[in-house]
Amino acid sequence: MRRIASAAAAETLPRFRSQGAVVNKLSGGFDPVTEADREAERAIRALIGAEFPDHGILGEEHGSENLASRHVWVIDPIDGTRAFISGLPVWGTLVGLTVDGDAVAGLMSQPFTGELFYANTDGAFYEGPGGPRKLAARKTTKLEDATLFTTTPALFKGDARGRFDLFETKVQLSRYGTDCYAFAMVAAGTVDIVADPGLKPYDIVALIPIIEKAGGVITTFDGHPAENGGDIIAAATPELHEAAMEALRG
Numbered sequence: 001m002r003r004i005a006s007a008a009a010a011e012t013l014p015r016f017r018s019q020g021a022v023v024n025k026l027s028g029g030f031d032p033v034t035e036a037d038r039e040a041e042r043a044i045r046a047l048i049g050a051e052f053p054d055h056g057i058l059g060e061e062h063g064s065e066n067l068a069s070r071h072v073w074v075i076d077p078i079d080g081t082r083a084f085i086s087g088l089p090v091w092g093t094l095v096g097l098t099v100d101g102d103a104v105a106g107l108m109s110q111p112f113t114g115e116l117f118y119a120n121t122d123g124a125f126y127e128g129p130g131g132p133r134k135l136a137a138r139k140t141t142k143l144e145d146a147t148l149f150t151t152t153p154a155l156f157k158g159d160a161r162g163r164f165d166l167f168e169t170k171v172q173l174s175r176y177g178t179d180c181y182a183f184a185m186v187a188a189g190t191v192d193i194v195a196d197p198g199l200k201p202y203d204i205v206a207l208i209p210i211i212e213k214a215g216g217v218i219t220t221f222d223g224h225p226a227e228n229g230g231d232i233i234a235a236a237t238p239e240l241h242e243a244a245m246e247a248l249r250g
Helices: 002-015 035-051 081-085 159-169 180-188 207-213 238-249
Strands: 022-024 032-034 056-059 063-065 071-079 092-099 102-110 115-120 123-127 147-150 173-176 193-199 217-220 230-235
Touching: 002 035, 002 071, 002 092, 002 102, 032 035, 032 081, 035 056, 035 071, 035 092, 071 081, 092 180, 092 207, 102 180, 102 207, 115 180, 115 207, 123 207, 147 159, 159 193, 159 238, 180 193, 180 207, 180 230, 193 238, 207 217, 217 238, 230 238
Parallel strands: 056 071, 147 173, 147 193
Antiparallel strands: 022 032, 056 063, 071 092, 092 102, 102 115, 115 123, 193 230, 217 230
16 A cells, blocks of 8 residues: 555656646536546556456546456545645545455555555554554544534535535534545544545545544445445444434435
């Protein structure tokens, strides 16, 4: 995982805050991609391919290969490209490993701040400023004591927006933005809930084991596994997760 993070950082950091070209992938909207996205994913795929040539890979920028394998690596070279192009250090490189469809290991690397969040069979861990430590989610069980993050309420469409607005009034503190970084903060014990609709597998697979191994819970809004993406909610405890799902259901 450290080698993957280092290979990605070699491509992303020199291009961060460099005013590089941005390409819009979405007709009728804005879905940016940069050279850093594409080159970081190339570097990650090359490293995985050299070590595990029989494994599958699903990447945001360069498609899929060998998805019939029991082992599939899921890559988002820069989660939070909008933050990246805005010069904000809350983006991250996400790489997760699934075995038979279940997320079993993953990393979130933020190279500008020098932070690595990762999970394996031994637990969830942090390396960076302040020194290495094992990650543990908070013990918050009530909405009125919770800190809630979402990328933006604008992602909630139709009736879902009204339910989110009401949900937001039930928590102690609500903040927006930070993409994958907010999910990592659930595992780190500084954020209690993250609710983000419309995620793709590469947005979330890497974060699932980090949160679960830290004691948190992460599913879709209706309680299904998060590996296939969708409307995703992560919470620090099972009790808080259930309360959050109930609030989002209205």
